[in-house]
Each structure stands twice: as C-alpha cells, then as structure tokens.
Amino acid sequence: MNYRRFWPYPFIVVLPFVTWGFANEAVAQTDSLPFADPSKMFERMFGEDTEAERAALEKTAVSLDDETKLGKQMVQSALASLKAEQIKVLTEGRDVEYLKSLVATLQPYMRNKNRYKSIQVMVAQSPRIDARSFPGGTLIFFEGLIDAAGNEAALAGIVGHELSHLDRGHQLIPLKRMKIMEKSFSSPDSWDAFMNSQSNMTKMWTRPFRPEDERDADRDGVAWSYAAGYDPRELAKLFQKKASKTSVAEDLPWATFFRSHPNDQERQEAILKQFKQLNQKQRPKEPLFVGRENLINRFSRKQEKEAMK
Ligand SMILES: [Zn+2]
Secondary structure (H helix, E strand, C coil): CCCHHHCCHHHHHHHHHHHHHHHHHHHCCCCCCCCCCHHHHHHHHHCCCCHHHHHHHHHCCCCHHHHHHHHHHHHHHHHHHHHHCCCCEECCCHHHHHHHHHHHHHHHHCCCCCCCCCCEEEEECCCCECEEEECCCEEEEEHHHHHHHCCHHHHHHHHHHHHHHHHCCHHHHHHHHHHHHHHHHHCCCCHHHHHHHHHHHHHHHHCCCCHHHHHHHHHHHHHHHHHCCECCHHHHHHHHHHHCCCCHHHHCCECHHHCCCCCHHHHHHHHHHHHHHHHHHCCCCCCCECCHHHHHHCCCHHHHHHHHC
C-alpha cells in the first residue's frame, strides 16, 4: 500500500479545524457545533481511540497473508538496520532455544494461538535492553534484556508482553487505519464516518506509539505468566530497577520496551495491583516460580521438565 500519497492530507484536513476551533473558543461557549470546545476536538484528533473508532478497527480484518508480507518487510528492515550497526542476529543457539521454550510456554494463552502457530525467535547480540515483535510472528530479543531481566519470571512477563502485541494486532493498526480511510474516501456515508476517517488519518502520524497498547500488553504478560506459574512481581521489580535514579540503571541502554510512557512507576503499580487481584481470585497451587538460576544457565523450567522425561 502506498502510504506516501496520503502524507499531506492530515495537514490539509486538520489545519482548518484547528484554526476554526481556536477562533470559536473566544466567541462560542456552546455545544451545538461539533467542535465548539477545542479540547474535545484535540481529544478526538490526538487522544486515545473512541469507542466507535475502536469498533471500526476491530471490524477491519487483515488476512494472515497480508500480515505475513508486512511482517517480512518489517523484519527485513529491522535486520538491515541492526546490520548497519554491526549487531549480529542469532537464529539458533542456547539463548534462542531458551527464549523459544518461554514462547512455547506462553503461546497457548494467546487468543489467536491458532493464527500464530509458529513463532520465530531471534536474539540480537547487543547490550541494549529491548525486545520487539513483528506482524506474522517474529520476536527479536536483545541480549541486554535477557541479562537485565535477572530471572526467568521477569523474562516470561516480557515474552508475554511481546506475544500480546502480536495477539492484539497492535502493529496492524496503521494498516487497518489505511483500510478504513480508503473506504471512507470512496464513500463517506455520514459526517461521523467522515470525521472518523479524518481522526484515523491524523492518529497515524500523531500517535505512532500508543500507551494504551503497552498497558494491555503488560496486563496480558502478567496474566499469562501468572497462569504459567511465574511470579509477575519480578516484572514489576524490573520497572523499579529502571526507575531507581541512584543505581547504575541510568547508564544502561534501556530502549523502546521501557519507553517512559506510561511511566515506570505507573507500570510497576499496575502490575502489582493486577497480581494482587489474580492472587485473590485464584491462589497458585505451587509456590510461584522465579528461576534466577534458570536464566543464568539459559535453561528454562520447561526445558528442565522435558529433560527429566
Ligand atoms: Zn510493548
């Protein structure tokens, strides 16, 4: 899909409304006009999706074929930029096998586990503390993240977080927005549909990073790792570690996974709150697993169980 031909539209379309909105603020204190209140307009253009927008996005399907094609392109460009930075990417070996076994532990909790049956795992040999998932089912973990996690429970939370982005189709949102826009350009059937398409387009440029997606991915990461017997409080500790200004944390290369919005404190608190709720609802049958040694040896609880068979 050609994204470039749409680039001037947000500015052309939004600017008159912005100007008009500000002009109205001084003179009109009425709700009878759609955007008499500029803050409402800004919320619509730049805020989180409205219920209607969310429903429209959910209704818009992307075929696995299209998703896989998009994912391949994204992985290729990610690998090219890692290569340019002279970062080696592994597709086999101890680290890859270790992460694969964590993926296999958490994958069954995905709502779309049948869509993402085979998930590719790669490890970038870099001290960066980061992980990324790509459409179609590729995960790239950075070595720095594995070390920073400190134990298997925290790493399982992160693996769950990345699988959740995939499961919820977060990276497919720009593609879905394009589809919605194309449809409404050809036949805008109402003012609301027209405005939906406008705000969809604006958000493609103004909100490439969606804090609400991070919150959802954290929630899944916690719920799934808890269901698999891990202690999610270890993931919370990781955010605490990052937030501590006194430690060496500041010098570490924390990257996109830990982007500061929603902030670390907020994420940490949300994880602990969710843990409390989960624990009240269903107490674990066995003590929750942390697995410090497992991470050091890059040998998971699952691999241990399999070796004993
Ligand atoms: Zn994320």
